[in-house]
Amino acid sequence: MKGCVIAVGSELLTPFRQDTNSLAITARLNEVGVDVRQKLVVGDDLEDLSAAFAGVLTWSDVLIVTGGLGPTEDDLTREAIARTLDRPLELDEGLAEGLRRRFERAGLPMRANNQRQALVPRGAIALANTRGTAPGLWLERGTQIIVLLPGPPREMTPMLDAVVRDRLAPRFGGASLVRRAVRLVGRTESDVDAQAEPIYSRWRTGPVPIATTILAMPTHIELQLSARSSSEATAAQALDRAVKELQASFGQAIVSVDGRSLEAVVGELLRDRRLTLAVAESCTGGLLTSRLTDVPGSSAYVERGIVGYSNRAKVELLGVPEDLLAAHGAVSEPVARAMAEGVRARAGTDVGIGVTGIAGPDGGTPEKPVGTVAIAVQYGDVTRVSTFRLLGDREQIKLRSVQAALNMLRLLLEA
């Protein structure tokens, strides 16, 4: 089964922007046995798009297109595919009604150009967009399948998941595809791969073959496992065994086996034990508290967060002794500990965290280079303090500091 992915958008033909959707799409197509033979990027031009679609449809069984489904004049994917397939564009009443309701709810006027999003080539089936206004489309021509998905990744991803699960997977052999996402933190990709490779190379040839992909995300390493079987239960059981093998090998480096984020796992640990939390941050600038509060319901356990960016704020708001700052510097384990203790005592919470470091690009010294981050986590009468040397630019160091702090908290609560 030959597949092709086309990313649409003139911005993707500039030196500044790159298509990344095709990576996720390729991963999902591979799982259902579709081999991606070509990827294209085409600009917002009706002629170029029609020519590209026509060319690809001379050989491709499955064509996935992302982008160009928005409401503006330069969103031409619908028109181009209608022209290529020689089908008229027709107003889909269901889509038009949904758009009207969406705008009504938001109290916004619906402009004429928004109506364009309800135009579909004859015979197309609309795919629901749970996170935006642009619907996706499913089209067939003979045995060929054409799927149009929105460009923004957060809209594209859930639609891709749904279309693979509900339409492509059943079509290609009726076999059930079951997936697991195992997340690890505190390890590098090559390190995880070297340790896991002997394990998952065995899986490939087992009675229920399991395909594995390893992905390095900014916040974690993810092992994506997928098994296909005529029975969903059989595939799920094989994956359960596989996940147990990984857990035996990686232990606490595994954060979750169902794709949950580190902050969601930490949140559940806190909520289950009815614990409350206060956060004192410096170099992470509020990102740690923000990530904790990304979890719905986090107001049950996050009591407060203090971003003590200046030394004065650390003294006034957190009670960090001035002589401690003078003796050890703001970026030091004693100060991280004093921040955790101070915010916890003042907030009256069960848990306190303190993070202080140098996010750069300036402020590093030979002794404490950019990326030096001291983190303290306090719960009950236990305080854990660690110093990290993190790599990357300012935003990466912030993000990696947050992951390190969340992970220290997880390990302390799981201990």
Next chain:
Amino acid sequence: MKGCVIAVGSELLTPFRQDTNSLAITARLNEVGVDVRQKLVVGDDLEDLSAAFAGVLTWSDVLIVTGGLGPTEDDLTREAIARTLDRPLELDEGLAEGLRRRFERAGLPMRANNQRQALVPRGAIALANTRGTAPGLWLERGTQIIVLLPGPPREMTPMLDAVVRDRLAPRFGGASLVRRAVRLVGRTESDVDAQAEPIYSRWRTGPVPIATTILAMPTHIELQLSARSSSEATAAQALDRAVKELQASFGQAIVSVDGRSLEAVVGELLRDRRLTLAVAESCTGGLLTSRLTDVPGSSAYVERGIVGYSNRAKVELLGVPEDLLAAHGAVSEPVARAMAEGVRARAGTDVGIGVTGIAGPDGGTPEKPVGTVAIAVQYGDVTRVSTFRLLGDREQIKLRSVQAALNMLRLLLEA
């Protein structure tokens, strides 16, 4: 002048690897007036490659191919282009001799397959590789130009520079492409497009035609403008005039005309005036302070951030009167104002911000649905307070609240 970039390599069709060469190639082609109309990724397969080359050569004036020039069996770019152009592969004696000397110098045996790298389609001109064994090739068919470059970026880049400087630039009279990125906030994509379309439709046919792309990012709308002219100054002047037209039409909705982020613009306003800032957040959970501190050097103006997630924290840390919370609810303009005033007074800063809202998914009421966010910004003796009804899931509402707060601050400082 229409261009196309093809990246060759089956690894670039997996979920794990991405072509990045095409970004550098696009930048250099644009500089000499070649407009990249399509990018492709094709695997190491003779049929697929020949078909892709043949398809692209039906329309493209300049085709740049990277990868597939190595010595191994799966390096098929030379064979495929020879087949597409219907030219025999011939041994280039100069290349063969160069390879022999290279291996001799390295003290390595030259294997038979290395000899393949000296095979070129008839009429091809070899391009020197200063950092590897795979030579590049320059081919012409009528007025069409085909350039084959190696895949590894460190080999590709110097060869690209040389071929642009020595061959493409002299050929194309040096038409320069200049770009601008205009960022807007507080407006929707369709709204911006409806207003800007009459403006940029005129530009397309002006003496120096300007092409425009509109992009909806999670944090802003971006209009990307590009103009080409034989003189870089002429193109830049045309763009300066175009940007001024947009500024006249959109006024303060335009955040920057050089791609700077909202937080960077706000940071510059604060820094230029030597102002300091304190932030009180509730629903944004620290994200506002985090975004402000994403800017290098922000410690010069960000004094502190308080995430008063509980009502108790709002009272204790920000001095919000309890009866205000009781009378109006935590999500209200009076409370937002009290938060801004409280954090500013306690921190002793010039500027104070207060943000309180309902990020959801729970906590909404008919009167104050999820997405209701009250924001107050205070500077000097001016306080501005607004209530927003934001759409989206929890993370989007957090992000949109942050953008709204940063934008209110920008407008107050620019007033």
